Amino acid sequence: MRYLFLSTVIASTCLLAGSLFAQTRSAPVVLISIDGMKPEYVIEADAHHLRIPVLRTFITQGTYATGVVGVVPTVTYPSHTTMVTGVWPAEHGVLDNTVFDPLQQHPNTWYWDFADIKVPTLYTAADAAGLKTANVGWPVTIGAPIDYNIAEGTQSEHTDRPSGSPYHPADILEQIDIHLVKETDQDVTKTAEAVAILRKFKPDLTLVHLTDMDHQEHEHSPFSAEANASLEGLDRQIGQIRDAALAADPRAILVVVSDHGFLSVDHRVNLNVLLAGVGLIQVGAIKAGTKKPTITSWQAEAWPAGGSNAIVLSHPNDPVLVARVRQVLEAAKADPSNGIATILTHDEIVARGGFPNATFLVDYRDGFDPGNAFSGAVVQDAPSTGMHGYLPSRPAMWSAFLIQGQGIAAGRNLGVVDMRQIAPTIAQLLSIALPAAKLSPLNVR
Structure with a gap:
């Protein structure tokens, strides 16, 4: 009888602890990057006749910046690394998209590997705090300590880069049971992967990188018909990710960012x-x-x-x-x-x-x-x-920051902010430490 009593007490204590943990655990964050999206696409959507109902809700129901001043250079890999570290490229180590190769011996060698990053990141800090992490396509994440990782990267010519598999666990695609034809748009594939990961694993921090808009702007210039159509498609995909995140946890906070602006x-x-x-x-x-x-x-x-x-x-x-x-x-x-x-x-x-x-x-x-x-x-x-990559002081290079979810202020305009503030803002939302970040979090609550 005594052992039955003790077993009952222990079981009750475990249930109570689990309940308290669920109540005190911070709301999950989903960080989505729309590569190359200038803030005007959303803030001035009417002027550009854009049908983007999901992104528009971030203006009315969330908090946003009119511009994000980026880094030198304003290109994808250094910018994305700054957004998860809170420091400039000279400090985090990802200096450009591609590695300097003066003799042209190793074409298409990019900064694929997590090992290139010299400071703590949001996902390493989350991992250290015991939080569950996931990634679909965020740059410089091959070999990163991410629980569910579908990293961006292909084998570079005549080099050992990247140094590992872009998939962790190795069978993650089988686990999430994604079956799409090869011709499927990459962002459609990434969205399906992100939705499946959110539903199955319910991560505390999820990173997603969507790239078609950047491609259209490079090929046809910003605000071209092709770029606008791409964003309208991405808006639907962000809606799918949002719905999956909220189904996994109604407290979920969504952050939509971009890495740079664009010039014709x-x-x-x-x-x-x-x-x-x-x-x-x-x-x-x-x-x-x-x-x-x-x-x-x-x-x-x-x-x-x-x-x-x-x-x-x-x-x-x-x-x-x-x-x-x-x-x-x-x-x-x-x-x-x-x-x-x-x-x-x-x-x-x-x-x-x-x-x-x-x-x-x-x-x-x-x-x-x-x-x-x-x-x-x-x-x-x-x-x-x-093209992008010009000095970040030029307003045409400014990128976007949009956030909504439980506890986030509605209709708040932050004005122009610094890209280095994004990482400490998300760290604060997740109640994790990111000591390398030097700037204060944004006032989003």
């Missing part, structure tokens, strides 16, 4: 053609089976970063080389046809938290972006396309 482009500037022309890059024959040249040696090279170029020197402490490169860049800037707006020095780049290995940074004027060619014309036509 008509001209492409191949700065490496200029550098090769003065002997700073030695260009050999085109590699067999490719359109890429063989680079036999280099002293200075332009590293593409969307709408800007980081200029990296082989010997950055050589004052003669620095002066020579500066002279080439200043001469190029003096010719308006090259479209150069600004040339930053190393110290100016570092002060903005960008490329610690760059001696200069070239930012282009509206309508111009950098190309990848090492020979041929310096300036080429690229009509009716789009």
